[in-house]
Every structure is written in structure tokens, then in C-alpha cells.
Amino acid sequence: MRSRILFIVNPISGGQVKTFIPSLIDQYLDDRLYDAEIIFTEYPGHATQLAEAAVSSNVDIVASVGGDGTINEVACALESSSKTMAIIPCGSGNGLARTLKIPLDNRKAIQKLNKAKIVKIDSGTFNERKFFNMAGIGFDAHISALFAQDKNRGFKGYIQSTFREIAQYQAQEYQISVDGAVYQEKAFMISIANSSQYGNNAHISPFASLNDGLLDVCVIKPFPVYKFPLLAYRMFAKLAHKSNYVKIYRGSNIKITRATEGPVHIDGEPLFFPKEINVGVKPLSLSLIV
Structure with a gap:
């Protein structure tokens, strides 16, 4: 049949x-x-x-x-x-x-x-909105909002937006709770990774797994603009975790608090969220053909 x-x-x-x-x-x-x-x-x-x-x-x-x-x-x-x-x-x-x-x-x-061949993968929740690859706060959310309005969609357009905005974007203070442990971080951006990469083989969390029941909280700290090419190189070389500007926490019950409401992205799509964001994971909740 x-x-x-x-x-x-x-x-x-x-x-x-x-x-x-x-x-x-x-x-x-x-x-x-x-x-x-x-x-x-x-x-x-x-x-x-x-x-x-x-x-x-x-x-x-x-x-x-x-x-x-x-x-x-x-x-x-x-x-x-x-x-x-x-x-x-x-x-x-x-x-x-x-x-x-x-x-x-x-x-x-x-x-x-x-x-x-069918596999099961985890899904994430971002204030109850579902995501499957990556969600984020900070600079990448800012770029996602700009990119959504850009007629030059594609990798080239994304890179152009990034270089145009990176020098003037201001890092923010965040409180991050991961399975009960609380951290204070000043971050350029925070990416919640279900998979290892944003796309185009840019890996922010090389050891993230789609089926481990956990999410990787990737904190990118403020860095000098001249260091951006090296940070980008590390992502494409699957070495971002070795950068002094990247810190990764792993857990299943996550809460992120910032000073004000603002933009986020969920699988690359821009949204506007309140200052408190609750992040969770649903293990092995989606069946996929691979």
C-alpha cells in the first residue's frame, strides 16, 4: 500500500x-x-x-x-x-x-x-513557541529582524547585514538559569542550540545533539570587532567552543532574564518577546525522514 x-x-x-x-x-x-x-x-x-x-x-x-x-x-x-x-x-x-x-x-x-530512514529528534520551547534548530537573543535576533525585510535574501545578504550592523550593536546584561544554577552574563548574543549550527556550516556548539534531551545555551561575550573574522573561522572549523568569547551551558530547564523586552528569533524568524524567557525541551518529539 x-x-x-x-x-x-x-x-x-x-x-x-x-x-x-x-x-x-x-x-x-x-x-x-x-x-x-x-x-x-x-x-x-x-x-x-x-x-x-x-x-x-x-x-x-x-x-x-x-x-x-x-x-x-x-x-x-x-x-x-x-x-x-x-x-x-x-x-x-x-x-x-x-x-x-x-x-x-x-x-x-x-x-x-x-x-x-526515520529518526526522532528533540524540540525546544521558547516561551511556549516551538523551535527545532536554533533560537536566539541579542545580535542574531537583531540581524534576523533586518534580514526578514531584506530583498537580498541568501547567505550573501545575511553576511552584508552582519558586517553593516556589528560595529554599532551594544551587548546587554542577562541572568541565565540552567537547571537551577544561576549565571550573570554580559552577552553580545545568546543562542539556544538544539542542533550544532546556525546554517551554512557555521557551528556555534559543535557537540550539540538533536536527541540528547538537552539544549546548549551558547553565550557569545562582547568582543573587539577586529576579532570577528577569527570567531567566524572558529565556527566554520567547529572550534567555537574553544574561543575565549564563547561559553556553553547545557540543560533542559532554562530561564533567561534581560532588562527590557526585545527581539528574539526562533529558527531564524524574528519575533518580539518580553524580558523573561522560559526555555524547555521535549525529548524525541518529532519523527523525521533522513
């Missing part, structure tokens, strides 16, 4: 038009195994609505075709359900897909579905 699979396609993720996706699915997905349906999203949040409808239907697998933001929308609906998720990465950074070693070549990613 064939499995029903729904492909939810974000037509603009990563700055790439996705009109070619249906033909790739028709060509490379084994129709002896799958009965496929394809729907293109039309507005923010549409992917979640489509995935929620799939959960209450006889669809077996929901495939997210887009970046980490689209993955988040779909996964929010599928988390803790009986449905399985698949990923066809088409974003700017593709952090979760890279961590799971899902091919970035769309053809190969679709072909992988024909030999489906």
Missing part, C-alpha cells in the same frame, strides 16, 4: 523560485511507494495550517520544501503527533537539514525519500 505524502512548498524561501519542484517530485519520487500531493504556501503561517490539516487526515508524511522557517511552521503542527516529517532543503542556511545530513541537492533529497 502506498504512503500518502504531502509536499508543502514555500515558493520564496532562500530567494529561489520553486516552480521546478513538482517536476522533480514527478521524476524522482517512487510512485510505487508514494501517492504525492503538492501545495504551495501563499502567506506566512500557511504551512502550519496545511500541516495541521494533514495531521487530522490520512496523510502519512508531510514534507517541508523550504528553509528553517518553513521547517518550523510544518514541524510545529507535526510535533508530538503520529505523522512523519520530511525535509527538502531550499533555504538560505538550511541548518537543520545540514545537521541531519539531508542532501542540499533537491533531486538527491527527493530520492532519499525512496529509502526512508
Whole structure:
């Protein structure tokens, strides 16, 4: 009996038009195994609505075709359900897909579905909002807000925004509680890592695991701007944990308090949160094809 699979396609993720996706699915997905349906999203949040409808239907697998933001929308609906998720990465950074070693070549990613291997991963909560790859406060949240409005989406646009803003951004004071232990930190940014990387193989927490029931709280301390290239190099070399400007705490019950409300990002999507943020983890709550 064939499995029903729904492909939810974000037509603009990563700055790439996705009109070619249906033909790739028709060509490379084994129709002896799958009965496929394809729907293109039309507005923010549409992917979640489509995935929620799939959960209450006889669809077996929901495939997210887009970046980490689209993955988040779909996964929010599928988390803790009986449905399985698949990923066809088409974003700017593709952090979760890279961590799971899902091919970035769309053809190969679709072909992988024909030999489906299912794993379970943890999910995180950020004041009850779900995330699956990375959430953050500070400079990366500031950049995410700017990037969301930038017409030059993609890795190049992200780097341009970073270099434009980095010199003038001011570090902030935070109180961080991790499983009862309390720390006072002045931080340029704080990243809550479920996987090891932001995307594009920039690893902030090289030993983070998607299935250990823990989250890594990565504190990036204020640093001289001229040190940024070295810090960036360490991330791409999986050596960020060895930097004097990076401190990593690991736990499952986390609370972060800052002086005022402000921006955050959840899987790269900008939001505005109060000054107190409660962070939790749901172990092995999402089934994924890899």
C-alpha cells in the first residue's frame, strides 16, 4: 500500500523560485511507494495550517520544501503527533537539514525519500513557541529582524547585514538559569542550540545533539570587532567552543532574564518577546525522514 505524502512548498524561501519542484517530485519520487500531493504556501503561517490539516487526515508524511522557517511552521503542527516529517532543503542556511545530513541537492533529497530512514529528534520551547534548530537573543535576533525585510535574501545578504550592523550593536546584561544554577552574563548574543549550527556550516556548539534531551545555551561575550573574522573561522572549523568569547551551558530547564523586552528569533524568524524567557525541551518529539 502506498504512503500518502504531502509536499508543502514555500515558493520564496532562500530567494529561489520553486516552480521546478513538482517536476522533480514527478521524476524522482517512487510512485510505487508514494501517492504525492503538492501545495504551495501563499502567506506566512500557511504551512502550519496545511500541516495541521494533514495531521487530522490520512496523510502519512508531510514534507517541508523550504528553509528553517518553513521547517518550523510544518514541524510545529507535526510535533508530538503520529505523522512523519520530511525535509527538502531550499533555504538560505538550511541548518537543520545540514545537521541531519539531508542532501542540499533537491533531486538527491527527493530520492532519499525512496529509502526512508526515520529518526526522532528533540524540540525546544521558547516561551511556549516551538523551535527545532536554533533560537536566539541579542545580535542574531537583531540581524534576523533586518534580514526578514531584506530583498537580498541568501547567505550573501545575511553576511552584508552582519558586517553593516556589528560595529554599532551594544551587548546587554542577562541572568541565565540552567537547571537551577544561576549565571550573570554580559552577552553580545545568546543562542539556544538544539542542533550544532546556525546554517551554512557555521557551528556555534559543535557537540550539540538533536536527541540528547538537552539544549546548549551558547553565550557569545562582547568582543573587539577586529576579532570577528577569527570567531567566524572558529565556527566554520567547529572550534567555537574553544574561543575565549564563547561559553556553553547545557540543560533542559532554562530561564533567561534581560532588562527590557526585545527581539528574539526562533529558527531564524524574528519575533518580539518580553524580558523573561522560559526555555524547555521535549525529548524525541518529532519523527523525521533522513
